Amino acid sequence: MSRLLRTPEGVIGFAILLVLLSAGLLAPILSPGDPLKIAGRALLTPFTDPAFPLGTDRLGRDVLAGLLYGARTSLAVGLAAAFSAMVLGLCVGMAAGFAGGLVDEALMRVVDAFQIVPAFLLALAFVSTIGVSTPIIVIAIALGTWADPARLTRAQVLAIREQDYVASARVIGMHPAEIAFREILPNALPPVLALSATIVAGAILTEAALSFLGLGNPNIATWGSMIAEGRSVLRSASYLSVIPGAALAMTVLGVHLFSEGLGKALGDNGARAA
Amino acid sequence: MRGIFCSLRQLSVTYGRGRNAALDGIDLDIAAGERLAIIGESGSGKSTLARTLGGLLPEGAKVGGEMLWPGLGHPPRPGRDFGFVFQDPGSSLNPVLTIGEQIAEGARHHLGFSWKQAYARAEELLGRVRIPQPDKAMRAFPHQLSGGQRQRVAIAAAIAAKPALLIADEATSALDVVVQAEIVRLLDGLVREDGMTLLFITHDIALASGFVDRIAVFRNARLVEAGSVRSVLSAPKSDYTAALIASHRDLTTPPLIEEVAS
Amino acid sequence: MKRAIILLRRRAISSIPVLLIVVIFTFFLLESASGDAVDAYLGSIGGGDAALRQSLRESYGLDRSMLARLWLYLSSLARLDLGWSVAFGRPVRELITERLPNTLLLMGSATALSFGLGSALGILAGARPGSLRDRLLSMGSLIVYALPSFWLGLVLSIAFSVKLRWFPIAGVETIASGKTGFLRALDIADHLVLPVGALALIYLALFLRVMRSGMAEAWKLDFVLFARAKGLSRSRIVLRHVARNALLPLVTMLGLQSAAMLGGSVVIESVFAIPGFGRLAQEAVNGRDAPLLMGIVVTSAILVISVNFLVDLVYAALDPRIGASEGGA
Numbered sequence: 001m002s003r004l005l006r007t008p009e010g011v012i013g014f015a016i017l018l019v020l021l022s023a024g025l026l027a028p029i030l031s032p033g034d035p036l037k038i039a040g041r042a043l044l045t046p047f048t049d050p051a052f053p054l055g056t057d058r059l060g061r062d063v064l065a066g067l068l069y070g071a072r073t074s075l076a077v078g079l080a081a082a083f084s085a086m087v088l089g090l091c092v093g094m095a096a097g098f099a100g101g102l103v104d105e106a107l108m109r110v111v112d113a114f115q116i117v118p119a120f121l122l123a124l125a126f127v128s129t130i131g132v133s134t135p136i137i138v139i140a141i142a143l144g145t146w147a148d149p150a151r152l153t154r155a156q157v158l159a160i161r162e163q164d165y166v167a168s169a170r171v172i173g174m175h176p177a178e179i180a181f182r183e184i185l186p187n188a189l190p191p192v193l194a195l196s197a198t199i200v201a202g203a204i205l206t207e208a209a210l211s212f213l214g215l216g217n218p219n220i221a222t223w224g225s226m227i228a229e230g231r232s233v234l235r236s237a238s239y240l241s242v243i244p245g246a247a248l249a250m251t252v253l254g255v256h257l258f259s260e261g262l263g264k265a266l267g268d269n270g271a272r273a274a
Numbered sequence: 275m276r277g278i279f280c281s282l283r284q285l286s287v288t289y290g291r292g293r294n295a296a297l298d299g300i301d302l303d304i305a306a307g308e309r310l311a312i313i314g315e316s317g318s319g320k321s322t323l324a325r326t327l328g329g330l331l332p333e334g335a336k337v338g339g340e341m342l343w344p345g346l347g348h349p350p351r352p353g354r355d356f357g358f359v360f361q362d363p364g365s366s367l368n369p370v371l372t373i374g375e376q377i378a379e380g381a382r383h384h385l386g387f388s389w390k391q392a393y394a395r396a397e398e399l400l401g402r403v404r405i406p407q408p409d410k411a412m413r414a415f416p417h418q419l420s421g422g423q424r425q426r427v428a429i430a431a432a433i434a435a436k437p438a439l440l441i442a443d444e445a446t447s448a449l450d451v452v453v454q455a456e457i458v459r460l461l462d463g464l465v466r467e468d469g470m471t472l473l474f475i476t477h478d479i480a481l482a483s484g485f486v487d488r489i490a491v492f493r494n495a496r497l498v499e500a501g502s503v504r505s506v507l508s509a510p511k512s513d514y515t516a517a518l519i520a521s522h523r524d525l526t527t528p529p530l531i532e533e534v535a536s
Numbered sequence: 537m538k539r540a541i542i543l544l545r546r547r548a549i550s551s552i553p554v555l556l557i558v559v560i561f562t563f564f565l566l567e568s569a570s571g572d573a574v575d576a577y578l579g580s581i582g583g584g585d586a587a588l589r590q591s592l593r594e595s596y597g598l599d600r601s602m603l604a605r606l607w608l609y610l611s612s613l614a615r616l617d618l619g620w621s622v623a624f625g626r627p628v629r630e631l632i633t634e635r636l637p638n639t640l641l642l643m644g645s646a647t648a649l650s651f652g653l654g655s656a657l658g659i660l661a662g663a664r665p666g667s668l669r670d671r672l673l674s675m676g677s678l679i680v681y682a683l684p685s686f687w688l689g690l691v692l693s694i695a696f697s698v699k700l701r702w703f704p705i706a707g708v709e710t711i712a713s714g715k716t717g718f719l720r721a722l723d724i725a726d727h728l729v730l731p732v733g734a735l736a737l738i739y740l741a742l743f744l745r746v747m748r749s750g751m752a753e754a755w756k757l758d759f760v761l762f763a764r765a766k767g768l769s770r771s772r773i774v775l776r777h778v779a780r781n782a783l784l785p786l787v788t789m790l791g792l793q794s795a796a797m798l799g800g801s802v803v804i805e806s807v808f809a810i811p812g813f814g815r816l817a818q819e820a821v822n823g824r825d826a827p828l829l830m831g832i833v834v835t836s837a838i839l840v841i842s843v844n845f846l847v848d849l850v851y852a853a854l855d856p857r858i859g860a861s862e863g864g865a
Contacts, residue, residue, distance in 0.1 A: 109550070113557040116840045117833055120799030121817060125829055128821040129565055205684050209803050212686055213818060227687055238694045245687030252682035260678075330765060353767025360765075365758035368777055369857060370784075379776075380766045415856040431766060 010261020016254030024072040031065035035221040039065070043237055057229055057240050067247055069221040074251060077134065078204035081141035085199055088146040090192065093153025097161070098180060108154070111147045119144025123206055127215045134217050137210060141203045149192050149199070156188035197259025201252045208248055223248050279306040279345035279439065279471050280327070287322050290334030296322040298495040299339070306345050306438075309465060309472040311482035311503075313518065314492035320475045323492070324443040327473070328358050345438065345471075354384045356439040357432030362448050363424035367416040367431075373400075374412030377431045384435035392434075399430040403460060422453035426460065433464065440465060441473045446481065458485055480522050483507060491515050540849055547845050558837045559613065559830070563606050566826040609830070618831035623823030628831035631816060636835070638708050639801050639813035641724075645732045647790070647797065650739035655779075655786060657740070658747025662782065663774045665752040674748060677741035685800050689734035689807040696730060703730050706809035731808040735800060739793065746789045750782030757781070784855055791847035795840045 023030075038060040039052070046055040046063070054063035096107040114122070119141075126140035160166060161184065169179050210216050211224030218225075223244040230240030280303070287297040297319045304310055314320040325331050327341070329352065343349060350356045360366045367376060377399055378392035387395065393412065400408035403426040416424055425445060433440060442461060446454040462485045465472040476482050482489065483503050490500035491514065499511045510516045612619065618628035661673040697705035704710070709724045754760065755778055763777050802814035809815075813832070820828040852858045 109553045110557055112550075112554040113561065113837075116554060116795060116837045116844075117558055117562075118795040118799030118836055118840070120796075120802055121833060121836055124802065124817060124821060125562065125565060125833060128824075128829075129568060201682070208684055209686060212803065213806060215821070227684075227690065231690065234690065234694060235698050238698070241687070241690050242694070245684060245691070248687065249679075249683045252684075253679060256678055256682060328765060330761065351767055352765050358762070358765035360758065360762060362758065366762040368759040368763070368781070370780055370855060371776070379768060379772065383766075383768055383772070417857050428762070431762075435767070 007261040007264045009257045010265060013254050013257030013259070013261050016250055017258055020071050020075060020251055020254065023068050024075050027065075027068035027072055031062065031068050033065075035065035035069040036061060036219075043233070045237070046239055046243070054243060055237075055239060057226070058233060058237075063226075063240065063243060066221045066226050067223070067244060070223040070226060070244060070247070071251070073134075073217075073220055073222045074204050074207060074248070077138055077141070077207045078200050078251075080138045081145070081203040081207070082196060082200040084138060084142035085146040085203070086149050086192070086196055088142065089149025089151075090153050092146070093150040093155075093192075094157055094180070094185070094188075096150070097154040097157025098176075104154075108151075111150050111154075114143065114147040115151070117144075119202075120206060120209060123210060124213070124215065127210060132215055132217050134220070137207060137215075137217065140210075141206050144206065145199050145202060149195055152192050152195060153188055156191060157184060160184050160187050194259070194263060197255055197262075201255045204248070204251055204255070277306045277345060278303050279308075279343070280304040281342040281344060282339070283342065284339035285323075285326065285341060286338035287319075287326055287331065288336045288338075289332070295495050296335075297326065300497050302490060302497060302500060304471060304473070305488075307469055307471055308488060309462070309474065309486040310488045310490060311479075311486040312473065312475045312490050312492060313477065313479050313482060315477055317494070318492040319495040320477075320492050321443055322495075324358075324441050324473065324475050327439075328352060328356060328441055330358065350437075350439060353380050353435045353437065355437050356441060357429075357435075357437045359425070359428050359432050359440070359442045359445045361444040363421055363428050364416075364448075366428045367424060369416055372413050372415060373419070373427045374414075377427065377434050380431055380434035395434065396430070399434060400427070402464065403427070403430045405430075421449055422456065425449060425453075425457055429457075429460065429464070433468070433470070436468070437470065439471045439473065441475070443475045444477070445474075447476065447478075454481060461485075479518050491518065540852070543848055543852060544845070547841075547848070551841050555834070555837055555841070559610065559834055560606070562830055562833045563609060566829060567602055613834070618834070619827035621820075621825050621828040621831075623819070623825040623828065628828050631828065632813065632831055632835055635811060635813045635816045638810055639798075639805065642728060642731060642735065642804070642810065642812060643797055643801055645728065646735040646739065647794075649732065649736040650743055651786075651790060653736075654740040654743025655747045655783070658744040658782075658786075659751065659774065659779045661744065661748040662751025662755075662778070665748075665755065670748065673744060677744045677748075680737055681741035681745070683738065685734055685738050686803040686807050688737060689731060689804055692730050692734050693808070703727070708810045708812075727808075727810075731804050731810060734807075735797070735804050738800075739797065742793065743786060743789065746786050747779070747782055750785045751778050754778045754781045784851065787847060787851050787854060791844045791851075794843040794847070795836075798836055798839060 027035075039062045040049070040056050040060050042056060042058055042060040044052050044056040046053065048055070052062055052064065054067065056062055057066075092107055092111065096104045096111075099107075122144045123137075123140040126143060127137055130136050130140075166179060166183055169183050174183075207216070208222070208224035208227070211222040212228045214225075214228065216222045216225055226244040227241045227248075230237065230242075230244075233240060282300050282302045282304075285297055285300040285302075286295055288295050300319075300323070312320045312323060322331075326337060327350075329349070331337070341349070346355055352358070367373065374393055374396050377396035378387075378389065381387050381395045382389060382392035385392075385395075397408045397412055400411055405411045405423060405426055411419075416427070419427065429440075429442075429445075440461070445461070446457050449457060458481060461472065461474070464470070472486070474482055474486055479489070486503060488500065488502050489506045491498040491506070491512070493514050498514055499506065501511075506515060507519060510519060609619065616629070618632065620626075621628050621631055624631055657673055657677075661670040664670060693703075693705055696702045704727050708727050709715075709720065710727075713720075713723060715723050760773065760777055763773050768777075798814075801812065802817050804810070805812045805814040806818055813835075817829070817832045819825075820832060
């Protein structure tokens with residue numbers, strides 16, 4: 001942890017994520033009430049009215065409130081989707097790597113199928129067919145992204161299986177399941193975990209794009225829908241689209257920086273251990 | 275009496291962090307046109323010496339003492355004045371370029387050849403290092419050759435620009451025994467034909483003694499002794515050298531483990 | 537050439553089960569929709585009685601069992617018949633072939649631009665890892681890569697269409713302008729500058745980072761030291777040795793990103809109102825048009841498979857070690 005904070009990337013990334021996490025968690029306190037309710041005059045520009053520091057939209061909704069509650073959505077959906085994708089990917093990858101043979105082939109064809117269909121298109125089709133509730137959106141995004149971790153996990157398992165320390169474990173007579181969980185899994189995890197940052201960032205962007213196109217949950221505030229709303233007044237009140245987008249960009253940047261810092265911190269550790 | 279090609283005066287090298295010197299106060303002269311073997315075990319500083327002479331030390335290495343180059347009048351330029359052959363032929367060559375290009379590029383850069391001329395020289399060199407069918411080999415890639423063949427290519431690439439000095443840093447250590455002998459013969463022939471000075475770095479005293487003029491023995495960053503092959507082998511001045519010679523094993527040496535009498 | 541044919545054969549064989557899985561999965565997904573295209577159509581015309589609904593269902597084959605319909609779909613797919621779009625009232629294949637060229641133009645230009653510029657800048661950054669130039673380019677690319685593409689598109693159109701009026705704000709060409717040939721091409725190019733720019737910028741950042749990191753890794757390899765020992769010029773080492781090797785992971789990344797780029801075109805086309813393949817997907821979603829959506833998913837899959845195959849060919853051309861074991865050294 002301290003090593004992480006020594007890298008500039010780690011510090012900035014951590015700071016950004018901390019701000020976002022607090023914004024999301026403290027949203028009900030900082031901006032009580034429903035962010036989607038009409039709060040004041042419409043189309044107030046930012047920094048003009050102290051009651052509405054970031055202005056209001058076409059319907060008079062508070063932009064700051066939307067921003068804070070939107071942070072919740074983005075982070076929650078992003079993390080949940082990434083987590084599900086990772087778990088699913090790990091399970092399938094391990095199964096394929098261990099089973100080998102026909103099971104491996106079949107599973108890899110399925111992984112191929114999910115990698116070939118563009119993730120966004122898949123999520124689009126899924127959400128539009130099933131519904132726009134938040135759990136469905138999480139599943140839709142996870143379905144588009146679990147293929148990469150699965151493939152990586154399988155590659156790791158295959159490589160580690162051939163290592164000498166696994167062979168010696170087998171010779172000693174360790175049960176295959178024990179070998180899987182005590183020898184192979186801990187060594188397969190690190191590169192897959194390194195992937196998690198990209199997945200979280202991607203999930204956040206996909207959620208935003210979905211709600212931008214009108215396929216988000218209409219009952220909660222999301223940055224994507226705010227950007228979409230701002231399109232109709234793009235010429236006169238461009239800030240309505242620019243501000244939530246900037247927040248999105250900051251979030252993704254924070255995730256990337258954090259993971260780069262983490263990578264550097266762990267990388268040094270790995271090099272020393274080697 | 276040959277002229278001095280290179281003169282080392284109290285040469286010392288320390289790598290970035292360590293306090294221990296990799297080379298400590300080396301005084302050594304290298305005569306022009308001679309074949310000098312640097313013998314030592316791991317950590318003796320022999321590779322460091324090679325890299326220092328070639329200016330290939332990593333960043334942060336500190337060099338003390340002097341290196342004089344009376345033969346050249348200036349520090350040697352890589353490729354033009356010296357060629358360097360590394361231990362692992364597998365990784366010395368770029369996997370995505372043809373071996374013809376990798377030999378020719380040195381000639382083109384240093385000798386001012388056009389690509390056509392450089393490729394002609396490369397093919398000629400491939401013949402000199404005994405690669406079969408040089409014209410076909412020009413378009414081959416490193417992974418298509420064996421270890422010994424790759425090392426021949428590396429040697430050809432190192433001498434493409436007609437340098438005066440050839441440094442072979444454990445050039446045979448990664449090869450099979452039979453191939454080692456072939457490479458040594460090749461090196462010997464090449465330097466004789468072209469009048470190059472050869473620095474042959476190895477841990478194998480027997481291999482080196484077979485063809486070089488002089489031996490310099492290194493141990494723990496220090497030069498232990500240096501002299502002609504005959505004098506060092508027959509009358510080693512230091513115990514360490516004597517031990518090195520004695521520990522050389524061949525088929526006439528008595529076995530280490532005595533068989534149990536049945 | 538021989539290596540290419542071997543790769544092609546292997547690819548084609550493994551692609552068929554994959555495509556089959558895509559089709560079956562999508563089919564069952566769309567089956568679980570609560571309403572179908574007939575409902576949507578009836579909804580759009582203000583309702584209809586049960587008899588009308590039944591007759592429409594029959595004519596579109598929507599009243600048969602699920603498996604029967606799956607079989608029907610698969611067999612028509614084999615004949616390259618993608619079905620009938622209820623929302624548009626036209627064959628799906630016609631719609632797709634009409635809209636696809638616009639998307640291909642958009643994506644093709646964006647790919648070319650981002651790959652070309654991205655690798656060039658990546659080489660600049662990777663020539664001296666850790667230098668100021670490298671740090672600036674790396675930080676810049678990190679920031680750009682974090683931007684949502686649709687937001688970037690909006691920002692670009694605010695800046696260049698609204699405020700500066702340099703480029704048109706939407707569409708792929710001026711409607712009913714009557715322009716032909718070169719003038720028409722210029723008009724289309726004019727309209728595509730911003731959307732291509734938005735899409736390309738993001739991927740440029742990605743390719744920059746991949747090339748840069750590839751080069752940083754390649755610098756550590758032994759043959760670079762050997763090249764330095766040969767006294768070659770710095771530019772030759774950077775370009776012909778380091779960058780040439782770093783090109784390989786970059787080409788791999790290109791293949792991996794092709795699916796993502798196709799997905800990204802959906803939102804960009806929405807932002808810039810370009811009548812392309814991506815927009816068609818959105819319209820299919822709005823119209824609950826299952827056959828059209830199926831057709832789009834299947835076509836995307838085929839497109840991505842083809843692009844991946846092309847990328848594999850390029851990779852094999854760049855890396856002489858590929859396929860060597862089969863050809864025999």
